[in-house]
Amino acid sequence: STLRFVTTNAGKVREAEEYLAGLRSVEQFDYDYTEVQSDDLATIAAEGAAEAYEASEGDAPVIVDDAGLFVRDLDGFPGPYSAYVEDTLGVERVWELAEDLDDRRAAFRCVVAYTDGETTETFDGAVQGTIVAPRGDGGFGYDPIFEHDGATFAEMETDRKNALSHRGRALAKLADWLADGDT
Ligand code: ITT
Numbered sequence: 001s002t003l004r005f006v007t008t009n010a011g012k013v014r015e016a017e018e019y020l021a022g023l024r025s026v027e028q029f030d031y032d033y034t035e036v037q038s039d040d041l042a043t044i045a046a047e048g049a050a051e052a053y054e055a056s057e058g059d060a061p062v063i064v065d066d067a068g069l070f071v072r073d074l075d076g077f078p079g080p081y082s083a084y085v086e087d088t089l090g091v092e093r094v095w096e097l098a099e100d101l102d103d104r105r106a107a108f109r110c111v112v113a114y115t116d117g118e119t120t121e122t123f124d125g126a127v128q129g130t131i132v133a134p135r136g137d138g139g140f141g142y143d144p145i146f147e148h149d150g151a152t153f154a155e156m157e158t159d160r161k162n163a164l165s166h167r168g169r170a171l172a173k174l175a176d177w178l179a180d181g182d183t
């Protein structure tokens with residue numbers, strides 16, 4: 001069966017397709033849901049999923065993924081504003097802001113919300129890393145400035161990023177939950 005991934009971001013869809021291969025087929029539903037004002041990714045994702053399910057044909061479950069990059073010594077900036085900051089300042093400028101910090105530790109966080117119109121569930125994931133000067137041309141978004149275990153996410157193949165990443169961890173929980181429901 002099919003899951004509709006509600007997102008404007010094709011990079012997220014590629015990762016979910018690889019992760020859920022064999023369990024569900026994933027198709028992109030390119031719909032820009034309302035991001036409610038909240039600093040809680042789970043609230044944003046769950047409300048987005050409910051709205052998108054209503055806007056969809058309603059014949060397949062939907063998932064929404066809300067993610068962000070949280071730099072510790074910038075008080076969690078850009079956090080829930082990560083998409084806006086990528087579009088306005090850009091990734092290079094976020095690196096320049098972090099460059100002057102003594103401690104450049106950061107985390108990616110992600111919440112995947114699932115709804116089939118009756119049941120709604122959220123699954124979260126996080127990964128710790130360090131902000132570095134941009135390297136690599138894979139991935140998307142902030143991947144070139146996020147280093148984990150000596151490589152940036154933009155230097156990794158999708159399956160390696162998926163095995164470590166915030167999204168991979170959230171998708172693993174979703175996959176377990178879907179597999180339980182199938183048995
Ligand atoms: P949708 O809301 O349509 O899904 P988006 O790209 O706006 O697409 P988010 O609001 O979840 O998605 O993304 C917040 C920001 O974080 C955005 O700038 C993304 O590029 C970035 N981001 C999310 N996941 C990422 C990842 O795995 N690697 C690098 N950057 C990521």
Ligand code: NA
Pocket residue numbers: 035083
């Ligand atoms: Na978004």
